[in-house]
Amino acid sequence: MNYHFKSRRMVYGLTLFFIALSGFAQMPIFKRYYIADIPGLGWLAQFYVTHVIHYALAALLMGFCAYVAFDYFLHRRNSGPKKSQITENTKMTISAWVKAGALSGLIVTGIFMVVKNLSGIYFYHGVVIGLDLLHLVFAMVLLGATAYTWVRGRSWIF
């Protein structure tokens, strides 16, 4: 595992942790269950703070996902003389496909939710509820798959 790959993992891991934390903080649960009372975690009960953090990390995650996806496909499809070797070594695992699917779902539903939050934008009420629930489901799938691959030591690629 080279330095570049390790840094990518660390950026992704930290982003995922804090975006999930700030995402769950959109629900009024951290104060109720004393978590926001823990010194240093008071911000979890401040909805505008967690809202901004969630948005900022979403921008970071989308930039990161775009970078990794382009990097992956460019190297996989256009590797010149080393093409066959790289293709064999960069096949995505099943859990990686699950995580990629959940991430894509999160990004798509997230984009719609950000647009919905702009002034003068009206979505049909059922669509808003659907987006909220889908976003939560995708987050749970991603966190579940991430926990599974972490425990089992599975990587994104073979």
Place this chain on the structure above:
Amino acid sequence: MRSPISRRHFLKTSFFAAGTAIAGTGTAKAAGTFDTETEPLVTLIDISRCIGCEECVYACKEANAHKFADPKKPFPKMYPDRVPVEDWSGRQDVTDRLTPYNWLYIQYAGATTKEGEEITLTIPRRCMHCQNPPCVKLCPWGAAKQEKNGLSRIDSQICLGGSKCNKVCPWDIPQRQTGTGLYLDLLPAFAGNGVMYKCDRCYQKIEKGEQPACIEACPEDVQTIGKRSDIIKRAKDLAKEMDGHIYGLDENGGTNTVYVSPVPFDQLVYDTGRGRPHMHPVKDTMADGSNLAIAMAIAPIAGAAAAIGKYYRQMKEEA
């Protein structure tokens, strides 16, 4: 609990009453069917005309009584103990603040006119119906909704009573009633705490092209409702006419309720606290999110550009 205080004396002696009386009548009572497709509806509240009779308060209660909660007792025990039980079902007649059973109240504000006369203004207070309402946009379950006509309302069938809408509202408008709503069918001990209630601008009457009850009942034509552009113009004209001041044009990015007062809003002295909203300047609470939306649009392009740049650098090195 009707207020014993009358403001008729003030109106009789006020220096702008005649002018505003002419300006205040018009679109409001004659509105009939609303055009809600092109522009949101905005309410203009001319504070100088309000006599504090509370007709609007009781009309609101009557028109919306069928929406009020009928909680079953005893309430389920909630954990942990810090979760507050908020029960207004036994105090439904309270009218001196906002409650789940009182979505509009009359706020008394002391003020001094330019002439040095000490007066008491009475101000109908309820949801401001923000143009970009944080209570709607930040509700984690989509229980609150905004309609194209600009009104925002909470769906009591979906609301879990977490009170986030109250916390993110700059005026703390939505009020909670424990022991009612969807949370009772989910995990009443561990999640949710009732239903949040606030003014929904009599959406059922608006849908039929009727006036909201508070506007219909007002004997002094304090409120005027109409298309945003018309009402904003009317508010500015009225403010100019009485050398007055406007609240709601810029507050929280702009609201669909606009107050016009003969006295600057920062000089009004009134009680605030739970269920008694302030009239301070309010910055646009959703602006940070809207600005970050631009960053979100740029981020994937930057990420893709970085990967393409890296690829071409490697290709160059290999060549």
